[in-house]
Amino acid sequence: MPELPEVETVRRGLAPAMEGRRIEAAQVNRPDLRWPLPENMAGRLTGRRVERLRRRSKYILADLDSGESLLIHLGMSGRMLVSGVMLGDYHLDHPAPQKHDHVVLEMEGGARVTFNDARRFGAMDLVRTDREAAHWLLVGLGPEPFGNEFHEEYLVERLKGRASPIKTALLDQHVVAGLGNIYVSEVLFRAGIDPRRAAGRIASKRIAALVPLVREVLSEAIEAGGSSLRDHRQADGELGYFQHSFRVYDREGEPCPVCGTPIRRIVQSGRSSYFCPQCQK
DNA sequence: AATCCACCCTGCAGGC
C-alpha cells in the first residue's frame, strides 16, 4: 500500500510495538520476496533490539542494536500488521495465519508484526546502518519532499530540458522520492497542469509552484492516515481515509470538483493518470 | 542521460 503517506502511516503504527524492544523470534517463511532475502535473516534479527524506526522515501528502516538496519519496502500489496497490542480500550488479538504471511516478528512486550504481501513486489534487506545511503535501493533516490534539499530552484533545474511528461517526471524517484501514482495526479490537479505536458516546457514559475503543493497533498494524506484503496489497511488494522479527499484519482467520469467537467483517465507509461481537461492546461 | 516498455506476482471485478 505504498506511497509516502501510507508508508509513513505504517511506520507510525509500528513504532509503539517495535521501538526500544527486542525481536524475540523471527520467522522467515520463504527465501525471497521480489529479491532474495538476506543471508540468515532470521538469525540476524533474533535477539536484536530495534532502536529506531525511520522512513526514507517509501522505505522503512528499522535500526538494530547490531549496527544493521532492516530495510523494508511494501511494493504494491505489502502490509505490516501489528497484533497482540492494546488499541484504545480493546486488545488486538493475533489473527490466524494468512496466505502470503512471509515474515513474522515476535516482539518483546507481546506484539507481533506480520509482513504479508500477495504480489511479492515488496522487499527486505539488511544493511549496515552507517553505510545505508550506499545501498543499491537507496543510492539514487532524490530528495525527501519535506527535506531542505527539495526546493523550487532544485525542481526547476532538475526538470529543465526533460521531454518526458510531467506526470512521468514526478513519478521518477530520482527527481523527488516518495510520490506515486495517486499523489502525482492529485498534485497536478491542484497545480492546474496537464499531466501530458513535457516537463521541460512548463514555465519555471509553475514548476516552482509544485513544491509547496507536493508538501500540501502529502501532509494532508499523512494527516488522514493515508489512503485505503482495495481494503488496504494501516498497521493497526484501521483504514486511512484520504481516498475520500481525492479530487481526481480514480474518479473517471465524475464531475471535476472545481468546474464540473467529467474527469478523464488516460494511460501514461502504462499507468493511469486522472485529470480535469478544463482546469489542467 | 533520457526514455520506453516488458516483466516481476496474485487477486479481484466485470463481461461473457
Added chain:
DNA sequence: TGCCTGCAGGGTGGAT
C-alpha cells in the same frame, strides 16, 4: 461454483 481480460498505490533492467 466457469473462463477470460484488464487492472491494481511498486520498481528494475535491457534496449534504444
